[in-house]
Structure formats: structure tokens, C-alpha cells
Amino acid sequence: MKQFELAVIPGDGIGKEVVPAALDVLRTIAEVHGGLKFKFVEFPWGCDYYVEHGKMMPDDGLQILQGFDAIFLGAIGNPHLVPDHISLWGLLLKIRREFEQVINIRPAKYFRGLQSPLANPNDFDLIVVRENSEGEYSEVGGRIYRGSDEIAIQNAVFTRKGTERAMRYAFELSKKRRKHVTSATKSNGIFHTMPFWDEVFAEVKQDYPEVETASYHIDAMAAFFVTRPHMFDVIVASNLFGDILTDLGGAIMGSIGIAPAANINLNGKYPSMFEPVHGSAPDIYGKGIANPIGQIWTAKMMLDHFGEEELGSVLLKIVEDVTADGIKTPDIGGKATTREVTDEICRRLKKLV
Numbered sequence: 001m002k003q004f005e006l007a008v009i010p011g012d013g014i015g016k017e018v019v020p021a022a023l024d025v026l027r028t029i030a031e032v033h034g035g036l037k038f039k040f041v042e043f044p045w046g047c048d049y050y051v052e053h054g055k056m057m058p059d060d061g062l063q064i065l066q067g068f069d070a071i072f073l074g075a076i077g078n079p080h081l082v083p084d085h086i087s088l089w090g091l092l093l094k095i096r097r098e099f100e101q102v103i104n105i106r107p108a109k110y111f112r113g114l115q116s117p118l119a120n121p122n123d124f125d126l127i128v129v130r131e132n133s134e135g136e137y138s139e140v141g142g143r144i145y146r147g148s149d150e151i152a153i154q155n156a157v158f159t160r161k162g163t164e165r166a167m168r169y170a171f172e173l174s175k176k177r178r179k180h181v182t183s184a185t186k187s188n189g190i191f192h193t194m195p196f197w198d199e200v201f202a203e204v205k206q207d208y209p210e211v212e213t214a215s216y217h218i219d220a221m222a223a224f225f226v227t228r229p230h231m232f233d234v235i236v237a238s239n240l241f242g243d244i245l246t247d248l249g250g251a252i253m254g255s256i257g258i259a260p261a262a263n264i265n266l267n268g269k270y271p272s273m274f275e276p277v278h279g280s281a282p283d284i285y286g287k288g289i290a291n292p293i294g295q296i297w298t299a300k301m302m303l304d305h306f307g308e309e310e311l312g313s314v315l316l317k318i319v320e321d322v323t324a325d326g327i328k329t330p331d332i333g334g335k336a337t338t339r340e341v342t343d344e345i346c347r348r349l350k351k352l353v
């Protein structure tokens with residue numbers, strides 16, 4: 001019997017709706033598999049916790065999480081209660097940084113049963129490797145003066161180690177796919193860090209002569225996501241560019257509500273973290289209509305991470321079948337609730353035994 005202990009952080013807003021849904025799916029998966037067991041330990045950390053305790057998680061929060069096999073997270077953020085930069089840096093980004101989850105992988109592909117907003121989705125199937133530990137998301141900088149003389153300075157941090165690590169990960173990943181890596185740059189406008197990014201990319205690609213490469217400025221690339229997403233296989237991007245491209249990746253699939261993400265710790269010292277790409281969606285929270293597929297697909301990525309790839313593929317196929325059969329939430333044109341979609345996925349999983 002393989003057993004995995006998961007730290008579960010539903011977080012805020014629809015995180016509290018889609019995480020329980022995905023846990024039901026994981027429980028069903030364990031039942032169907034027979035030789036697999038999950039232990040879930042839930043933590044009520046997030047903006048409500050902040051209101052009560054003045055912090056997003058307890059001081060020893062990271063120590064508590066450290067012993068788990070993985071972290072399963074929903075979404076963080078309730079701008080009515082806590083400013084977004086405080087809530088994100090106090091929990092989500094803290095875990096990503098302190099646990100050295102240096103890579104964030106986010107797939108997007110043509111999904112059966114979904115109406116892509118694109119006229120020619122052409123079976124696109126891409127994966128964004130987002131640098132997840134530095135870049136534009138930094139605390140370096142500051143603000144001085146208030147009022148009309150106010151100045152705000154924000155520094156981006158690009159290390160050779162971090163940049164090269166993300167690029168090598170992308171090349172290695174591409175070897176298992178269509179052997180094509182595209183670099184997202186902006187070296188025409190960003191004077192120091194992006195020419196550096198391009199130089200490192202040119203160096204790293206020498207080690208992978210069998211992999212084809214391309215490089216586009218992020219503005220053009222955003223347009224290509226809309227006009228010809230099938231041209232991409234693996235994309236390597238900085239923290240900010242990867243963040244933006246992956247909401248777009250969700251959108252061209254049909255909804256950001258289905259896009260998954262995996263925050264990967266590469267050195268084995270800390271757990272990796274699995275979450276959907278989307279945030280807490282305060283505009284639909286409480287209605288029971290949040291799309292659970294992003295959270296369920298990230299559970300599939302977690303199964304892959306645990307070496308249960310076969311089961312993960314079966315799960316994703318069932319999710320696509322359910323979508324293709326029209327059992328879908330309103331964001332993708334259906335009338336079903338979070339619960340109805342989840343129950344149908346579980347019902348079909350149970351039919352496997």
C-alpha cells in the first residue's frame with residue numbers, strides 16, 4: 001500500500017469550493033486503485049485567518065508543512081479583507097520561495113467538449129515552464145515621499161542559476177514531448193535582465209542540439225497564443241511573463257477555471273505544491289458554480305508527480321468525457337454546479353472497478 005500525506009490549504013473564496021471537490025475525486029481514485037491511500041490534513045490558513053490572527057499562517061507554518069509529501073492548495077486572496085500583495089506574499093509566495101519550488105509548470109491544450117474562443121484552436125497542446133522563485137516578483141525596491149513627489153522602485157532579480165535552471169528544465173521536458181522550446185523575452189524594452197535572459201538561453205540550447213528553439217518578445221507571443229497556439233510545445237518564461245501567458249492559456253482552452261499548475265521543488269528538500277492557475281474568484285464565490293476542473297487537473301499533476309501517471313491519464317480522460325457530454329459549469333457554457341460535475345467524475349471513476 002502506497003500512502004501519501006497531503007497538507008490541504010483550501011485558502012480563500014472558491015478555493016473552499018473546488019478543493020473539497022478535488023479531495024472527493026482523490027478519495028475515489030484511492031478506492032478505485034486499491035493500493036493507494038491519501039491522508040489529508042487541512043489547514044484553515046488564508047485571509048479569514050489573517051483577520052483573526054494578524055498573519056496569513058502561523059509562525060511555524062512552514063515547519064508544519066515541511067513533513068508532508070505534497071501541498072494541495074486552492075487559491076489565496078480576499079481583497080475586501082487583506083490587500084492582495086500582503087495575502088499572496090504571506091502565504092502562497094512564501095511557500096513557493098521558502099520551499100524552493102523553483103519551477104511552475106502549467107499545461108494548456110485543446111480540451112474536448114470545450115468551446116475555445118479561438119476560431120482555429122487546431123489541437124494546440126503546450127506547456128509553460130515558469131521560473132517560480134525570482135524575476136519580476138521580488139521584494140527588492142521601495143517607496144519614498146508621499147503625494148505628488150512619490151517614487152516607487154521595483155527591482156527584478158534574475159540570477160544565472162535560476163534562469164539556467166528553468167531553461168534546462170524546459171529542454172529536458174521537451175525531450176519527452178515534441179522537442180521544441182520557445183523562450184519568452186522582452187529584450188527590446190527591458191535593458192538588462194532580458195538581454196541576459198537571451199544570452200543564457202543561447203548558451204543552454206547548445207547542450208540540446210536535438211531540440212528546436214524559437215524566441216519571441218512577450219507581446220508578440222501573447223498575440224500568437226491567440227492566432228496560432230499550435231506552434232508552441234514547451235515555453236520557458238520568467239515569473240511575470242509565465243503568469244500572464246498561463247491565464248491566457250486557460251482562456252484559449254475555454255476558461256481559466258480549468259487550468260492547472262504544479263510548483264515543483266527540484267532538490268527534494270521540501271514538498272511540491274499543486275494548485276489551479278486561477279485565484280479565489282470573489283465574483284462567483286458562494287454560488288456553488290466554480291469550475292472544479294482546474295483543481296482536479298492539478299490533482300492529476302500530483303498523481304504524475306507521485307509516479308501514478310497511468311491513473312492520472314485515466315482521470316483526465318474521464319474529465320474530458322464528462323465535459324464533452326455537456327456536464328459543465330457556467331463558465332464553460334453549462335448549467336451544472338461544482339458538485340454535479342464532481343459527482344459525475346466520481347461516478348465514472350467508480351465504474352472502472
Ligand SMILES: NC(=O)C1=CN([C@@H]2O[C@H](COP(=O)(O)OP(=O)(O)OC[C@H]3O[C@@H](n4cnc5c(N)ncnc54)[C@H](O)[C@@H]3O)[C@@H](O)[C@H]2O)C=CC1
Nearest residue numbers: 075076077078079084257278279280281283284290291331
Ligand atoms: N494562485 C493564487 O492563489 C492566485 C490568487 N489570486 C487572487 O485571487 C483574487 C481574485 O483575483 P482575480 O484577478 O479576479 O483572478 P481569478 O482567477 O480569481 O478570477 C478571474 C476571473 O475568472 C473567473 N474564474 C476563476 N476561476 C474560476 C473557476 N474555477 N470557475 C469559474 N470561473 C472562474 C472568475 O470568476 C473571474 O471572473 C485576488 O485576491 C488575487 O490576488 C489571483 C491569481 C492567482
Ligand SMILES: CC(=O)C(=O)O
Nearest residue numbers: 088092243277278279
Ligand atoms: C499570483 C498569481 O497570479 C499566480 O501565481 O498565478
Ligand SMILES: [K+]
Nearest residue numbers: 074075276278
Ligand atoms: K491558485
Ligand SMILES: [Mn+2]
Nearest residue numbers: 243244247277
Ligand atoms: Mn496568475
